[in-house]
Amino acid sequence: MTVAQRFPIDRPTLTTEADPARAHALVIGAGVGGLSAAALLAARGYRVTVVDPLDAPGGRAYAHRQDGFVFDAGPTIITAPFLFEELWKDCGATFAEDVDLRPCLPFYRVRFDDGTWFDYSGDPAAMEAEVARIDPIHGVAGYRGFMEESRRIYAVAFEEMADRPFHSLAFTARAMLGLVRLGGYRSVHSVVAKHFRHEKLRTLFSFHPLLIGGNPFSATSFYCLIAHLESRHGVHYAMGGTNALVAGIAKLVRLNGGTIRLGETVETILTKGRRATGVRLASGETIAADIVVSNADPATTYGKLLAHLPRKRWTDRKISRGDYSMGLFVWYFGTNRRYGDVHHHSMVFGPRYRGLLDDIFHRKHLAGDFSLYLHRPSAVDPSVAPDGCDSFYVLSPVPNLTGNADWARDAEIYRRRIEKRLEETVLPDLGRHIVSSRIATPIDFRERLHSFAGAAFALEPKLLQSAWFRPHNQSEELDNLYLCGAGTHPGAGLPGVLCSARIVAGLVPDPAALKAGGGVA
Incomplete structure (x- = not known):
């Protein structure tokens, strides 16, 4: 239904x-x-x-x-x-x-800190080939097991519950019992780690809660459903x-x-x-x-x-x-050249995973490293940039305003660090080609969008x-x-x-x- x-x-x-x-x-x-x-x-x-x-x-x-x-x-x-x-x-x-x-194909191109790449899509054969490049012994079996678990969670948490109001304790008790049977008390990362041995694959298949404000190490495993949701219905762009x-x-x-x-x-x-x-x-x-x-x-x-x-x-x-979601630092920029080898959606992972997330969600510390999501819509849509130009935004998860970052002081410093990282990884000579720029910090989320503590995704x-x-x-x-x-x-x-x-x-x-x-x- x-x-x-x-x-x-x-x-x-x-x-x-x-x-x-x-x-x-x-x-x-x-x-x-x-x-x-x-x-x-x-x-x-x-x-x-x-x-x-x-x-x-x-x-x-x-x-x-x-x-x-x-x-x-x-x-x-x-x-x-x-x-x-x-x-x-x-x-x-x-x-x-x-x-x-x-449709976006692949969904994302992921760059690990050592310079290796992974094309993430909904094609099982292509995904198995990508996984096997990283872990040729255990990777494919782990991928198949994880996607089956994602499908089972999706069937309950999305198809049966996402559109149901949780006002009744009796309904909630029945629903939660079903989800407990599916391991809803576990975190997304713990479920992923059960299936994958390689740390790169554990990172790759557990980062999705960050797209909705969750820490993969504490977000309920219900959100493992995102993998099946994307695989079944695709990732799209308007x-x-x-x-x-x-x-x-x-x-x-x-x-x-x-x-x-x-x-x-x-x-x-x-x-x-x-x-x-x-x-x-x-x-x-x-x-x-x-x-x-x-x-x-x-x-x-x-x-x-x-x-x-x-x-x-x-x-x-x-x-x-x-407990509120992380904040976001977003840098919007346009260039007077095109970066034709950069995909529509790219993930640029940093050297740390759990340590960085601890800094963001627990210590509320603005770290010196970061993992980034880079959006280049002009890869497929000429209407969002002048001829010969590219439109981008890059997003960095950061602590919300319960942390001690001073964005009035730190915003431009942080932006320059991100620019340097992008130049080193996916956008060579970026600084020389920027012709339009603006930023948003957790302060903008609080002042402009009235988000409590500048949290980008509420609770x-x-x-x-x-x-x-x-x-x-x-x-x-x-x-x-x-x-x-x-x-x-x-x-x-x-x-x-x-x-x-x-x-x-x-x-x-x-x-x-x-x-x-x-x-x-």
């Missing part, structure tokens, strides 16, 4: 965009999760308003445009395209008409960049009469008893609503937007004691911060407040935030019945 079949959307015949007789849904945040929830709610018959502080939709999936270059601000890897196809279908549109999605996908979802919101208000910051969620009655903007304007959906970081939703509310579960103390995806233990999609504090996005269930990554939006759309009451019962808007 697909996600759409589990939470079908019955699309009514709509009248006018501003029909006051329709129940009103106010969505905080125009990230992928917020826009997707807004599109589905509008398709269900809600009058929808999305409010976002940025000047364009996207949130983490915003696009920076400067000097003729287009830089995706955040997510660049699209998996599970069927989720987007279902979203478009439920909103009365056709995905392929709005978004040109292309022509024009991930923000082109965002533009398509924003179009769906408007298709069914929704409104997106940009440059507006929600200051407070207004409440009466156990109900949210709307929001107050930083401008002082109030907007009444029958339901409120927050795509903001849950720590911000509860700790700031509901600071006035006595909270039973998500108290300030609980928020402050959570770290550990076992006791997943499923029921993660902020629920229907708030425990207010009856008509709903949460979607990376910080709530099922978690970060485009498939996760899209599933969270569909969960919300399946949880909200029927808009006609809600309005007949005396909504506030």
Whole structure:
């Protein structure tokens, strides 16, 4: 059963965009999760308003445009395209008409610190050949065993649970029992190490949790499912960049009469008893609503937007004691030459693995070495760079703002170190060819995206911060407040935030019945 079949959307015949007789849904945040929830709610018959502080939709999936270059601000890897196809279908549109999605082959090209390379793809024969080059004796058997375990985890953790709300302790107990049988109490790295003997292969097949904010040595082994997810559905790129996908979802919101208000910051969620009655903007304007959906970081939703509310579960103390994902240092740059031998997605691993992750997640120390993800969309998409030029971003996991890095002092120093590393490894003579540059640090995540502690992916995806233990999609504090996005269930990554939006759309009451019962808007 697909996600759409589990939470079908019955699309009514709509009248006018501003029909006051329709129940009103106010969505905080125009990230992928917020826009997707807004599109589905509008398709269900809600009058929808999305409010976002940025000047364009996207949130983490915003696009920076400067000097003729287009830089995706955040997510660049699209998996599970069927989720987007279902979203478009439920909103009365056709995905392929709005978004040109292309497969990436290989998925990534990985460079180890000793200069050896690995082409990571979804082709089992090609992968076995690559693995055998590193470990000709044990590697292939280990790969087959790991991929089978990944498939079993995927069948339960993704197909049965990713689109289910974890509000019931009884359901959670049954679900967790099944996952415990699959070894959910283990870390991703421990599962990988069970199958692979060679350290390079252990690194290669365990790094995926970093793409959603998790430490492979503590992230629950549920996230081993990513290997099967990619192998089964592929890794894709939206022509024009991930923000082109965002533009398509924003179009769906408007298709069914929704409104997106940009440059507006929600200051407070207004409440009466156990109900949210709307929001107050930083401008002082109030907007009444029958339901409120927050795509903001849950720590911000509860700790700031509901600071006035006595909270039973998500108290300030609980928020402050959570374990949050790492921060990110992102350098966006354009060159006046093309690097034709650099793939679309590259991983440039450093000399350390576990030690570096300990520095980032535990010691909160800005280390002298790093592992990097390099994105070169102009390898396949000429629209993101001027003729003869290349568009890049390079991402380095760093401690979040609970560490002691002074980014006002260290940012340019750190950028130059990354530039030097790239020159030494994959982009020779880089410094001489840079014609456009900008950076983002954990401070930008805190100030611009309102992420608690500048964490790039909200709560770290550990076992006791997943499923029921993660902020629920229907708030425990207010009856008509709903949460979607990376910080709530099922978690970060485009498939996760899209599933969270569909969960919300399946949880909200029927808009006609809600309005007949005396909504506030």
